[in-house]
Amino acid sequence: MQQMVAGDFNGDLTDLVTIWGDGTLHHNGHGDLNSSTQLTSASWGNMKILAAGDYTGDGIADILAEWGDGTSTSTTEQEASTPAPR
Numbered sequence: 001m002q003q004m005v006a007g008d009f010n011g012d013l014t015d016l017v018t019i020w021g022d023g024t025l026h027h028n029g030h031g032d033l034n035s036s037t038q039l040t041s042a043s044w045g046n047m048k049i050l051a052a053g054d055y056t057g058d059g060i061a062d063i064l065a066e067w068g069d070g071t072s073t074s075t076t077e078q079e080a081s082t083p084a085p086r
Contacts (some may be wrong), residue, residue, distance in 0.1 A: 002045065007052030007061025009076075017052070017063055019044045 008029065009015045011015030018036065033076040049066040053086045055074045056062055065071045075081040 003047060003050040004050040005050045009052070009061050009063075010019070011060050015061075017050070019047060019050060021045075 002021060002023075004016055004018045006014055007014055009017060009050065010029075012029075017027045017039075018028060020026060023043035024041055025039045025044045027039055028036045044065070046061055046068040047065050049064075051064040052061045053064060054061055055064060056076065057086055060076070062076050064074050
């Protein structure tokens with residue numbers, strides 16, 4: 001894993017979102033590292049910083065990414081399959 005961040009991304013319990021070595025983004029429900037759902041095949045490997053927080057104010061954690069070129073993206077877990085990777 002390149003990066004990992006914890007948050008309640010789907011409104012149930014604390015989850016993990018991870019970036020694997022191949023740059024894919026995964027959701028590990030309930031903090032379980034043994035099972036995951038791949039969210040995207042798009043490359044998240046050029047990520048400098050991955051953070052979680054409720055940036056939209058809906059009570060569910062969102063993903064904040066700072067890319068290698070210095071730009072940032074805020075997305076929900078549901079939207080994570082379609083961000084424009086840098």
